Amino acid sequence: MSARSALVPIILTLVVAGTGCTVSSTAVLDDDTARVAADAEPGNWLSHGRTYGEQRFSPLTRISTETVAGLGLAWSYDLGMNRGAEATPIVRDGVMYVTSAWSIVHAISAKTGAKRWVYDPKVSREVGPKACCDVVNRGVAVHGGKVFVGVIDGRLVALDAATGVVAWETVTVDQSQPYTITGAPRVANGLVYIGNGGAEYGVRGYVSAYDAQTGALRWRFYTVPGNPATGPDGAASDSVLERMRATWTGEWWQNGGGGTVWDAIVYDPEFDQLLVGVGNGSPWNQQIRSPGGGDNLFLASIVALDAKTGAYKWHYQTTPGETWDYTATQPIMLADLTIGGTPRKVAMQAPKNGFFYVINRANGQLISADPYLDMKAAKDTPRGAPVAWAYAVDTKTGRPIENPEARFKAGTTLIHPNPDGGHNWHPMSYSPQTGLVYIPIQDGAIDFAHDPAYTRLEGFQNLGVLIGTLPDDPQVRKAIRNGYRGALLAWDPIARKAAWRAERRGAYNGGTLAVAGGVVFQGTIDGHFLAMDAKTGKELWSFDNQAATLAGPVSYELDGEQYISVPAGYGGVFFLINGLFLPREGSPANARVYTFKLGGSAPRPVIQFARIPTPKPPVLPVTADQYRRGGFLYDTFCLNCHGIAAITGGVLPDLRKSGRLQDAVLWKAAVVDEELASRGMPRFSRHISAADAELIRAYVAGQAGLLFNQEQERTPPATQ
Numbered sequence: 001m002s003a004r005s006a007l008v009p010i011i012l013t014l015v016v017a018g019t020g021c022t023v024s025s026t027a028v029l030d031d032d033t034a035r036v037a038a039d040a041e042p043g044n045w046l047s048h049g050r051t052y053g054e055q056r057f058s059p060l061t062r063i064s065t066e067t068v069a070g071l072g073l074a075w076s077y078d079l080g081m082n083r084g085a086e087a088t089p090i091v092r093d094g095v096m097y098v099t100s101a102w103s104i105v106h107a108i109s110a111k112t113g114a115k116r117w118v119y120d121p122k123v124s125r126e127v128g129p130k131a132c133c134d135v136v137n138r139g140v141a142v143h144g145g146k147v148f149v150g151v152i153d154g155r156l157v158a159l160d161a162a163t164g165v166v167a168w169e170t171v172t173v174d175q176s177q178p179y180t181i182t183g184a185p186r187v188a189n190g191l192v193y194i195g196n197g198g199a200e201y202g203v204r205g206y207v208s209a210y211d212a213q214t215g216a217l218r219w220r221f222y223t224v225p226g227n228p229a230t231g232p233d234g235a236a237s238d239s240v241l242e243r244m245r246a247t248w249t250g251e252w253w254q255n256g257g258g259g260t261v262w263d264a265i266v267y268d269p270e271f272d273q274l275l276v277g278v279g280n281g282s283p284w285n286q287q288i289r290s291p292g293g294g295d296n297l298f299l300a301s302i303v304a305l306d307a308k309t310g311a312y313k314w315h316y317q318t319t320p321g322e323t324w325d326y327t328a329t330q331p332i333m334l335a336d337l338t339i340g341g342t343p344r345k346v347a348m349q350a351p352k353n354g355f356f357y358v359i360n361r362a363n364g365q366l367i368s369a370d371p372y373l374d375m376k377a378a379k380d381t382p383r384g385a386p387v388a389w390a391y392a393v394d395t396k397t398g399r400p401i402e403n404p405e406a407r408f409k410a411g412t413t414l415i416h417p418n419p420d421g422g423h424n425w426h427p428m429s430y431s432p433q434t435g436l437v438y439i440p441i442q443d444g445a446i447d448f449a450h451d452p453a454y455t456r457l458e459g460f461q462n463l464g465v466l467i468g469t470l471p472d473d474p475q476v477r478k479a480i481r482n483g484y485r486g487a488l489l490a491w492d493p494i495a496r497k498a499a500w501r502a503e504r505r506g507a508y509n510g511g512t513l514a515v516a517g518g519v520v521f522q523g524t525i526d527g528h529f530l531a532m533d534a535k536t537g538k539e540l541w542s543f544d545n546q547a548a549t550l551a552g553p554v555s556y557e558l559d560g561e562q563y564i565s566v567p568a569g570y571g572g573v574f575f576l577i578n579g580l581f582l583p584r585e586g587s588p589a590n591a592r593v594y595t596f597k598l599g600g601s602a603p604r605p606v607i608q609f610a611r612i613p614t615p616k617p618p619v620l621p622v623t624a625d626q627y628r629r630g631g632f633l634y635d636t637f638c639l640n641c642h643g644i645a646a647i648t649g650g651v652l653p654d655l656r657k658s659g660r661l662q663d664a665v666l667w668k669a670a671v672v673d674e675e676l677a678s679r680g681m682p683r684f685s686r687h688i689s690a691a692d693a694e695l696i697r698a699y700v701a702g703q704a705g706l707l708f709n710q711e712q713e714r715t716p717p718a719t720q
């Protein structure tokens, strides 16, 4: 596609989305204007959240509360691998651009699902261990005949939209550091905006703007201060460097400080500003990171920057002195709301910390903040009563009223919400018809304790927090599992309370889409795709996608037919770490894009997988203390990929069933001798001794024993 054909000439009645402001003129729509006027192109889904305001509301009406029961599969497309599917597809002029894990871009016919081209950035699998939460990707941006993708190894690549051929590529990070990119780029003003991740490992976060035509860096804004000894960065953030530094203590730069911009970046055309969501501190534990306390700007904040220059405009910090992985990277949405009779231009966010924020986007002042989780419910759990980090936010000062116990200074504290957050990256949507924001939420708590023996491990997660090994007792496990719940919440940002709540089977459910036909769509962790009445939450339709459906669904129209499309796939952080909490077993089936239309009758792909019985594990002669130490080492080095208590989500190898578990030599070859490094196993030789590897094996063998016994109880061995 040439740059010229990307210009859309129309007689323009430009309704600036959500503003009610109508401008009439004859004009040529360039890509940026087209996104502002996205309602003039309801058939397309032009950018991550459809419009710049990212409300994920489609004005299309054919699929409605009346007709939705007639939805059927139009086509499905195999994304070629069984890793997490988190991308929001972009649909433009009959072509869908969607990514799979490992940052692979697929261009597909939006009508038939036929492949146009595939671009694979060929990332070394050794990069995998740098990703805290699987090698996922949340999608591309399309602009001026190019497709932009952030690559997990830190590259930003521009492709020719017609052919998938690389137009330019640039490295946006120091690749010797544990930086990753999982978020979707955004484009405005001829600039491509991209952030990065890595705050679990230890990096310094920033957001950058690149020239969409040439790939040249135009500006960069660091979200946390660097080592004062090295002076200013020559970056757009320099003007607020002193202000940031004044809120930090100790030698925070030793582990980067964190503050990664790994998901939300929203362009606000009305103020020509970029709103970026900033992540958690690095290490998590503020007692280690910034021992004298302080707010640690701009962690866990929404920061507004001049979109052309990156100059600081304002910020709002959701969690001052962040210490629980409470990122404010969650999706940010722009809207015009009339609050108390006054029209307000607002930004809305439901960050991990459990509160829903409405912010005046002219100046960053807090309008309201209310708990979307029940922060006061101090229900007893098998691990005691959870401690909510804060019960309320003082709207006058904009600061939370913190619970003094929550900073885990005295022993182990059960913190609510847990680091998955009350809401994570899963996109929320807003229907201007109902006035409700549809938020996938979850409600769980986890033990936090200060790690007195913390030392930075180069290339590994550095949290400074002990989370605690899962007890072996099956009854306790069951209770912990049942205590972690998920729901879809319809939140009224003006009334400041939920209008309805629909329970889900398990936590970490999918993103939402609202359509003008009065329907809300959501995928679930247990593999279904649901349509609900936007007013009431009543379920109107469902489809078994056979794979966790977490990505942001989209809607588009072609030749008079409306489509709903959503990627689905096993993978993502829950399938690595949180196997314990999965309501449905993972499968090795590939991720797929599922696309629906009224009367669609494509057959559902047949996915079968055999459950492999657990071999009888070896019994290793270790003491109870050694077993516990094995568990501790497992939690430190293995849990992030192979799951809590070696319970896998089915994506990476199940160590309990691994042949290597049976044999000390084979086990050591993988764990210590780096035999599997090229396949993505971290290089542990400097950190795990042969003796420690045996203790880890003893722990995993113990966990395998629990599963083996369960299976034997279910299926008694045949008698001869």
Ligand SMILES: O=C(O)c1cc(C(=O)O)c2c(n1)C(=O)C(=O)c1cc(C(=O)O)[nH]c1-2
Residues within 6 Å of the ligand: 086, 132, 133, 136, 180, 181, 182, 183, 196, 197, 198, 199, 200, 260, 262, 279, 280, 325, 327, 419, 420, 424, 425, 572, 573, 574
């Ligand atoms: O601090 C970071 O840099 C960072 C990065 C990412 C990421 O890039 O995926 C996640 C997180 N943190 C995180 O805290 C988190 O809960 C999370 C969930 C997911 C996911 O894709 O499911 N990514 C991330």
Ligand SMILES: [Ca+2]
Residues within 6 Å of the ligand: 199, 200, 279, 280, 325, 327
């Ligand atoms: Ca994080």
